[in-house]
Amino acid sequence: MNENFTLDAASLLILQELQRDSRQTVQQIATKAGLSTTPCWKRIKELEAAGVIRGYTALVDRSKVGLNLLVVVEVNLSQHTETTVRQFEREVAVSPHIVRCLSTTGQADYILTVMARDVAHYEQLLHGTIFRLPGVSQVRSSIVLNEVKSEVRLPVGEV
Numbered sequence: 001m002n003e004n005f006t007l008d009a010a011s012l013l014i015l016q017e018l019q020r021d022s023r024q025t026v027q028q029i030a031t032k033a034g035l036s037t038t039p040c041w042k043r044i045k046e047l048e049a050a051g052v053i054r055g056y057t058a059l060v061d062r063s064k065v066g067l068n069l070l071v072v073v074e075v076n077l078s079q080h081t082e083t084t085v086r087q088f089e090r091e092v093a094v095s096p097h098i099v100r101c102l103s104t105t106g107q108a109d110y111i112l113t114v115m116a117r118d119v120a121h122y123e124q125l126l127h128g129t130i131f132r133l134p135g136v137s138q139v140r141s142s143i144v145l146n147e148v149k150s151e152v153r154l155p156v157g158e159v
Contacts, residue, residue, distance in 0.1 A: 005050045010035055012157035014043055015052070019153040022056045059152065067115040069122055070144040073130060074108035078137035087134035097125050108140070119143075 007015075013033040017024060030040035047053045062070070077084060092101045092112065100113035112130070116122040122141075130139055 005046075005052070007052070007156075009157070011043055011047065014040065014047065015154075015156045018044070018053065018056075019156070062115055066117050069116040069118055070147065071114045071116065071122055072142045072144060073112040073114055074138075074140040074142075075110040075112060075130070075133070075136055076138040077109045077135040079135055080109070084135040088136070091133050095129055097129070 010033045014029055017029045017032050026041045026044065027037050029044070030037045033040055033043075035043070044053070062068075077088060088110075089101070089103075092098050092110075097116060098112050098114050102111045103109065104111050114122065114125060114130075116125055122143075126139070126141070130136065
């Protein structure tokens with residue numbers, strides 16, 4: 001992102017609206033942001049060009065597409081060389097069932113979020129993918145019983 005790029009109140013309102021519903025027309029967003037259509041469209045393009053808006057996507061209900069099991073996986077690496085870390089992260093990035101990977105401090109080197117059809121499918125992913133990731137020395141899995149909150153919107157403009 002451009003270091004000189006600033007987010008004013010109108011840009012924050014645009015971001016809030018796009019996060020709420022990115023299928024709105026520019027006119028609808030402009031009205032809510034207190035702008036006319038052309039300046040609003042230009043701001044959206046500037047936000048995209050600056051990398052503030054990384055893309056647009058649809059939110060899919062995982063259970064309705066057969067991904068009924070959500071697992072939080074703590075992973076420790078046996079070594080932390082640059083090569084091992086890069087290989088581990090590269091392989092995680094191409095694994096479709098690992099939907100999130102966080103490099104962390106504390107008990108685990110990484111925390112993964114994994115989606116699977118069921119426990120049997122997760123066991124296949126565990127043995128076929130996770131245990132085979134470069135440098136993995138320890139894996140701890142926690143099956144999620146209930147997603148209390150799962151929010152993808154960022155609290156932009158919130159006080």
